[in-house]
Amino acid sequence: MAERIVIIAGSPGAGKSTIIKELARRSKCSIANVGSLMLEHAKARGYAADRDAVRYLPGKIISELRAQALSAINQMPGNVLLDTHASVGENGRYIPGLPIDTLKELKNVSGLVYIDAVTEDIIERRRKDPHRKRENEDDYMVNEQRIINMSMLSIASSHLNVPLFIVLNRQGRLEECISEIEKRFSELVI
Amino acid sequence: MAERIVIIAGSPGAGKSTIIKELARRSKCSIANVGSLMLEHAKARGYAADRDAVRYLPGKIISELRAQALSAINQMPGNVLLDTHASVGENGRYIPGLPIDTLKELKNVSGLVYIDAVTEDIIERRRKDPHRKRENEDDYMVNEQRIINMSMLSIASSHLNVPLFIVLNRQGRLEECISEIEKRFSELVI
Amino acid sequence: MAERIVIIAGSPGAGKSTIIKELARRSKCSIANVGSLMLEHAKARGYAADRDAVRYLPGKIISELRAQALSAINQMPGNVLLDTHASVGENGRYIPGLPIDTLKELKNVSGLVYIDAVTEDIIERRRKDPHRKRENEDDYMVNEQRIINMSMLSIASSHLNVPLFIVLNRQGRLEECISEIEKRFSELVI
Numbered sequence: 001m002a003e004r005i006v007i008i009a010g011s012p013g014a015g016k017s018t019i020i021k022e023l024a025r026r027s028k029c030s031i032a033n034v035g036s037l038m039l040e041h042a043k044a045r046g047y048a049a050d051r052d053a054v055r056y057l058p059g060k061i062i063s064e065l066r067a068q069a070l071s072a073i074n075q076m077p078g079n080v081l082l083d084t085h086a087s088v089g090e091n092g093r094y095i096p097g098l099p100i101d102t103l104k105e106l107k108n109v110s111g112l113v114y115i116d117a118v119t120e121d122i123i124e125r126r127r128k129d130p131h132r133k134r135e136n137e138d139d140y141m142v143n144e145q146r147i148i149n150m151s152m153l154s155i156a157s158s159h160l161n162v163p164l165f166i167v168l169n170r171q172g173r174l175e176e177c178i179s180e181i182e183k184r185f186s187e188l189v190i
Numbered sequence: 191m192a193e194r195i196v197i198i199a200g201s202p203g204a205g206k207s208t209i210i211k212e213l214a215r216r217s218k219c220s221i222a223n224v225g226s227l228m229l230e231h232a233k234a235r236g237y238a239a240d241r242d243a244v245r246y247l248p249g250k251i252i253s254e255l256r257a258q259a260l261s262a263i264n265q266m267p268g269n270v271l272l273d274t275h276a277s278v279g280e281n282g283r284y285i286p287g288l289p290i291d292t293l294k295e296l297k298n299v300s301g302l303v304y305i306d307a308v309t310e311d312i313i314e315r316r317r318k319d320p321h322r323k324r325e326n327e328d329d330y331m332v333n334e335q336r337i338i339n340m341s342m343l344s345i346a347s348s349h350l351n352v353p354l355f356i357v358l359n360r361q362g363r364l365e366e367c368i369s370e371i372e373k374r375f376s377e378l379v380i
Numbered sequence: 381m382a383e384r385i386v387i388i389a390g391s392p393g394a395g396k397s398t399i400i401k402e403l404a405r406r407s408k409c410s411i412a413n414v415g416s417l418m419l420e421h422a423k424a425r426g427y428a429a430d431r432d433a434v435r436y437l438p439g440k441i442i443s444e445l446r447a448q449a450l451s452a453i454n455q456m457p458g459n460v461l462l463d464t465h466a467s468v469g470e471n472g473r474y475i476p477g478l479p480i481d482t483l484k485e486l487k488n489v490s491g492l493v494y495i496d497a498v499t500e501d502i503i504e505r506r507r508k509d510p511h512r513k514r515e516n517e518d519d520y521m522v523n524e525q526r527i528i529n530m531s532m533l534s535i536a537s538s539h540l541n542v543p544l545f546i547v548l549n550r551q552g553r554l555e556e557c558i559s560e561i562e563k564r565f566s567e568l569v570i
Contacts (some may be wrong), residue, residue, distance in 0.1 A: 019318070036297075058377060059301070059351075059353045060350055063351050066363060073326075087344075087354075092355055092357060092358070093353055093354075093355050093374065094347065094353060094354045094355075094356070094358045095353045096344070096347050096351060096354075098348070098495045099347075099349075100348050100349050100351070101351055101353040102351075107486075110439075111439070116524070118520055140308055140358065142442050144306070144340070144356055146527070147336070147337055147340045147341070147527055148340055148344055148354070148356070150524070150527045150528055150531060151340060151341040151344035151527070151531040151534070152343070152344050153529035154341070154467075154474075154476070154528055154532050154535065155344065155345060155348050155531070155535060157474065157476050157479075158476045158478070158532060158535050159272045159479075159480050160288075161439075161443050161476060161479040161480070162417075162439055162480055163439045163473055163474060163475045164467075164473075164476075164528070165472055165473050165474070166472045166474070166476045166524055167472060167526070168472075168520065179205045184473065187438060187439070249541075249542055249543045249566060249567070253541050274520070277534075277544075282545055282546045282547055282548075282560075283543055283544075283545050283564065284534075284543060284544045284545075284546070285472060285543045286534070286537050286538045286541060286544075288538070289537075289538045289539075289541040290538050290539050290541070292541075313423075314498065320488055330498055330548065334496070334530070334546055337526070337527055337530045337531070338530055338534055338544070338546070340529060341531040341535070342533035344531070344536050345534065345535060345538050
């Protein structure tokens with residue numbers, strides 16, 4: 001059973017993946033990627049062949065896949081960095097990434113981390129991503145997603161009664177961002 | 191009993207009523223207006239004679255009226271568009287429109303839609319509304335209400351484990367907004 | 381047992397303490413300061429000697445101290461203004477001030493008040509506060525804290541099914557802000 005789980009979510013385009021990999025290396029935690037686990041289950045059942053297809057499955061199937069993924073995570077040994085989304089958002093559609101019922105299935109969560117970036121940096125990074133489908137992404141949309149994500153994480157923090165850390169990954173200051181999260185880790189994973 | 195309920199909330203001044211009427215016509219869903227049902231119950235009990243008076247009733251009575259309205263909605267046949275507020279807000283006072291306890295009374299909710307507009311459009315439309323009482327409405331206030339409404343909808347989405355759609359009704363682009371919601375309806379009402 | 385409890389939270393730097401003292405004087409309510417009660421319990425157990433030290437205790441101990449404080453508040457006679465935080469935030473770390481489990485321990489809550497200020501006023505006031513540790517506080521950070529606090533209060537409002545009031549304390553208009561809250565009090569404490 002997982003000793004301690006730190007849930008890490010992030011604004012798309014804020015650099016979450018890079019940060020989690022480096023954090024896991026430094027803090028000797030395992031990484032559990034909810035999206036990858038969900039894709040595995042989706043493939044096994046013939047629901048979807050890639051991540052994009054998972055994203056557009058009906059809400060009920062997404063919830064089912066997520067419940068299975070979280071259950072597997074509880075069984076992982078040691079400390080776990082749970083790489084997930086506060087909400088799975090695409091084109092103004094937000095599926096809760098940590099809904100109340102599946103949230104209750106996660107044991108030993110010690111904290112939540114949200115990796116954000118300033119609006120201009122997010123827009124800039126997304127513009128360079130050839131996989132993004134949403135057009136004309138602007139200030140309103142980035143702010144909309146920030147509010148939804150912060151709300152979803154506040155709900156999780158309030159229900160689990162654990163701290164929420166919001167870390168800003170400013171352009172060109174990745175190391176500063178990683179160190180800031182690392183400093184918090186003594187509270188979260190010891 | 192309602193087959194599927196889609197909850198539709200909106201920022202006041204975002205054009206919700208117009209959009210819901212057109213959506214109901216195209217998708218052949220019934221409309222249930224929580225405010226109208228609450229007013230009916232309020233009139234029957236002599237609590238209030240019009241909508242504005244309902245808004246200023248004590249919080250406890252508002253909750254009671256809402257519970258009765260939601261219970262009636264569960265009994266409606268077919269697919270239902272539930273026209274409601276994420277929060278009933280006036281002059282900085284927000285009554286939760288979908289509080290946890292009444293939320294649990296709603297059966298078969300398949301999704302939530304929030305109709306928003308950009309801040310300048312909202313201020314412009316409210317300025318033209320002779321019924322609005324709040325003076326000097328500004329950026330701060332519109333943003334305050336947006337955060338509260340998006341939080342309230344995130345709570346509902348997280349508890350019901352259903353998707354939340356945020357649709358922007360940009361000035362002069364009503365048809366685009368309606369089509370965007372309509373496209374989502376195959377997921378929500380079939 | 382407390383007859384009615386009004387929970388008052390505020391953005392740090394929005395002038396909450398001054399406002400609560402004046403409100404208590406005018407409305408003849410007692411003040412219960414969750415932070416002070418938590419500090420008393422922390423001192424009695426040798427956990428911390430001052431407020432700053434409480435803030436940096438492990439999340440689990442903070443939760444325990446809060447539960448004890450809230451339990452004492454339920455025993456207070458008459459109407460109570462509960463002076464607390466929506467989230468205890470410092471350097472991007474937010475501990476829920478009203479988490480779901482302790483929220484359920486509070487009886488007779490009749491409403492929530494959030495005292496906010498416009499971003500520039502908050503930055504200006506915090507700059508003058510020699511106790512603030514967070515450097516380079518800027519628009520992003522004030523907005524981040526506003527979203528978290530409003531989300532946390534929306535969660536409390538939705539769970540307790542009570543109204544949330546957001547009051548803006550504009551620079552140089554303190555009396556206006558206090559009067560605005562006072563007007564609401566007939567609904568909340570009678």
